Amino acid sequence: NIGIDVGMFDNKLTITADAFKIIRTGFPGKKYDVLLPSEVGYELPNENLGKNGYYGAEGTITYSSKVGDLNYAVSGNVTFSRFKNLESYKPRFSNSLNEYRNSAEDRWGGVWWGYQVIGRFQSEEEIRNYPVNNDGNNNRNQLPGDLIYKDVNGDGIINEMDERPIGYPTGWAPMITFGGRIGLNYKGIDLNVDFAGGGMQSWNQDYELRNAFHGGGNSPAYLLEDRWHREDPYDRNSKWIPGYYPAIRNGNSGPNGRNSDFWLTNVRYLRVRNLELAYTLPQTISQKIKAQKIRFYVNGSNLISFDNVKDYQIDPEIEAAAAVVYPQQRVFMAGFNVTF
Known part of the structure; x- marks a missing residue:
């Protein structure tokens, strides 16, 4: 930890600032490669194996004075702190994708993964002609207004290999x-x-706030009103009316239900x-x-x-x-x- 304290103008203005690094060693974990037979009847306890830390800075500034009979004080403070996993016991991965996606070694914690939305289907014709398998079923489950995901690796199909860090914890x-x-x-x-x-x-945004009528329940009005829908709900040939949210599927959101930056704020x-x-x-x-x-x-x-x-x-x-x-x-x- 390193800090500084400053007082100026007869201490009317004071400033305090600190930068810190907190390293914790001996974080509890298990040795997965030490096995006991099931006949023993118990598992090995956790051991002090891991290492992690918090890195950040904080500061406070205060100004106090008086004008005639008026005394006043104004202050502000800010803190930034981020968690980082430093070491764990013998991490193992099945392949490079698994390591990229799931490794916590020497990485900042709490990164949110998901798909990047690059647009919306505007018509059934666009869905039929779209070259990327957006829903994993050759786009047979897509409707106008549905989300279009970015094919990050360019293999023509949207799957977990197209997930990327898209948000904070x-x-x-x-x-x-x-x-x-x-x-x-x-x-x-x-x-x-x-x-x-x-x-x-x-x-x-998930559950009732993503899937209309989730679990047989209700949903907020904005999810039901501001959505893509047919002009005449009883005529499947009527034109589509655009909205902010995708068209309703009863109890689920279809191919739109994947974690993406559309649902993340x-x-x-x-x-x-x-x-x-x-x-x-x-x-x-x-x-x-x-x-x-x-x-x-x-x-x-x-x-x-x-x-x-x-x-x-x-x-x-x-x-x-x-x-x-x-x-x-x-x-x-x-x-x-x-x-x-």
Whole structure:
């Protein structure tokens, strides 16, 4: 770890910055090449075999001063941290593709793999004439509006050999987090606002949010309304009406269900984590009841979020692919403190 602390302008401006590397050795693992007969009745325990680390940097900057009766302080902070697997016990792979796809040796952790979408089928004629086997069934399962995947290796068929890293970790904390605070005080009135945000984290849209009527259940309106569909659902010869999402298959998404950058969102957000407005009575009033301080306040938490996932009607800090968890609650409070 290496850091620096700076104070300027009579310490009105302070800056703290650190760069860090955390190496953990002896991470638990098993020796797969040491076998016991099943008659023994137990397995070998984990041993201290692995090695991994976290690399990153963080910094905070604060400025505080006063103008007349107004005291104020503004601060911001940012942290970047990334996980890396350094060593594991005798990794083995069946071929070079398996090593490229699944090896964790000396690699950054949490990379999301999937297909790259390069377009949409616009007509049945385009599907019939498309030279690449996009669905693994010579395109017999394709409909207008379906996703077209990039044939990365140029072999004329879309399969796992065309998957590439397309996003950041899903289900992990953001690699980059940031926040800030604004504090104001004027003649007993004080206002404090706390911000928090994150980035370099991916959310994979799946289940009810990818497959209409998944598991016999329902789906959000946007998945059903903004989709490719026939002008007349009872006439298979009627023209196709374009939409954002592919045409509905009952309970599944057909060839569109593969993990791809169409369903992946690299989440970015900044939210007002907490806001509090308060008033402290003058001591001439509080002393009448033998109190040192009387303070009234109103407080709100999770008031608003500025993010890029509002179209999906989810909380940006939710990790679940189907968003089937309760979002963070917006909470309002009011009260007072009396100090004797």
